[in-house]
Structure formats: C-alpha cells, structure tokens
Amino acid sequence: MPTPPPTDSPPAAVVRAADALAGAARTGVPCPPVRSLLPDGGIAEAYAVQRLNAERALDAKGLRVVGRKIGLTSPAVQRQLGVDQPDFGALLSDMAVPDGGTVPAGRLLQPKVEAEVALVLGDDLPHARCTVADVLRAVDFALPALEIVDSRIAGWDITIVDTVADNASSGLFVLGTSPVPLTAVDTRLVQMTMTRRGEKVSSGTGADCLGGPLNAAVWLASALAAAGDPLRAGDIVLTGALGPMADARPGDLFEARISGLGSVRVAFAPEEPAATEEGEQQ
Secondary structure (H helix, E strand, O other): OOOOOOOOOOOHHHHHHHHHHHHHHHHOOOEOOOHHHOOOOOHHHHHHHHHHHHHHHHHHHOOOEEEEEEEOOOHHHHHHHOOOOOEEEEEEHHHEEOOOOEEOOOOOOOOEEEEEEEEEEOOOEOOOOOOHHHHHHHEEEEEEEEEEEOOOEHHHOOOHHHHHHOHHHOOEEEEOOOOEOHHHOOOOOOEEEEEEOOEEEEEEEHHHOOOOHHHHHHHHHHHHHHOOOOEOOOOEEEEEEOOOOEEOOOOOEEEEEEOOOEEEEEEEOOOOOOEOOOOOEO
C-alpha cells in the first residue's frame, strides 16, 4: 500500500532510480532494472520514485494529472511478479491520444497495447474504505479504452518494484468518444475483442479484471484515499486489462470492441527512414 507523500527531500536511492527512468525516457534507451538501486526493495520506495518523476513532469512541462491507471489486475500476472494486489500509476495530460489518432514513431520505447474499461468520475471518492456503491454513485460514465503500456526498463525485466517505480509501466492511453452510464451496462459481463491490423490478438471479459472493473476501482479509490491523495471529480480511471496485452510495432493499427461500450482505435506511425552518412534519408 502506498504511503502519504513525504514532506522532506526524497532519499538518494529514490532520486537515483528516478533519474535512471527519466533518462531512459529522455534518450529512448531503456535502462537496467531499478530494483537494485532501492536497498529497502519495498513498494513504498517504488511509489516514491513514481511520485518524484510525476512531480518533475508537472513542474517542468506544465502538465496536470488527469487520472490513474490500475495495473496487475490479472491473478496470473500477480503470481508472476509475486504479489497479491494491483498497483497504480498516474495519467498525465500529455499521455492522452485521441480516438483514431496516431502514436508518433519513437514516442515510446517498448510499447504494448491492452483493452480496458475506463471510468470518468463525476464526484470525489474520499473514503479510505470505499464501497462499490460509492463508486457507482461517483462514476459519471464509462468508455472503451486502449492503454498503451511501456517500460523504460530493458527487455521488460521487471518485478513489482520496477513497474511501480516506472509509473506502473504507463505509456499513453486512448478513450472512446461515446459515454455510457453505468445504469446501461454491467461492466462484469462485457465482452472484449482486440485486433491488430484486423487480426484478433486479445479477448476477455469484464470479470477478467479483478472479477469486474468496479472492484478494481474500489481498490484504487481506497488506496489513494488512505494515502491522502483521493480520486477527484473529473478523474479518468483505467480499470485494468480485460485480456492479454499485444506487442505494438510501427505501422500497426489496433481496434478494441467492448460490448455495451463501443469501440476505440489507435495507429502507430511507420518507422522513419534511416538517414545516410550524408544526412539524406534512404
């Protein structure tokens, strides 16, 4: 469980890990795992790394936090990383891609795509012991979404500490454009199919996300409220993958269809031609 934001300067180990991840994002060269840089090796330290890099981005780029993403909602992935709970990362304003938009070449390092149910809040969720009823009252509408996950760590060689520090392996996100009230859809029962260049690469149901996307939202709301940073009206919540993620390559086009919610698409720009020694493009 994350801890409240500290009031003093972060430890040197947290700064080193944050610098390594920020450097990888800046240069486009993935870094080694950061778990060895955090001697305590705890999730609390990893969240401190995540928080530091988010604060840096907000200060340096004039960005804002527009919501949160939930990761590790699959029991199989939790077992793989040796944890028994999800994690979360921050969604920043420059991470949004319009429905049908294109991700520029070189924007991400090692992208993968997964389909999710997104919730947009109309009210705050300030209680540390949040309930499904609280979430139902607070959600304004749901949307189909694609999360484009990414890792600044070479080869996706991650543990729970690495992914939490790396903003829960966040990259970009795409929201559909036709809002649906929760009174019109049971998110546990939705069926998802995701295609890449027209070929099915992932499928699943709402129940594959912690038994239902609302369960994931309850966990997130409770965790953030306990940490003193609750979800607020207007926040976007990406509730977690409904099926396996798929690798994204230059020139790919992804589309996800989620029953009761509609569809959402994103493209990846073709690879840019390499320059010759004379500086001309081939």
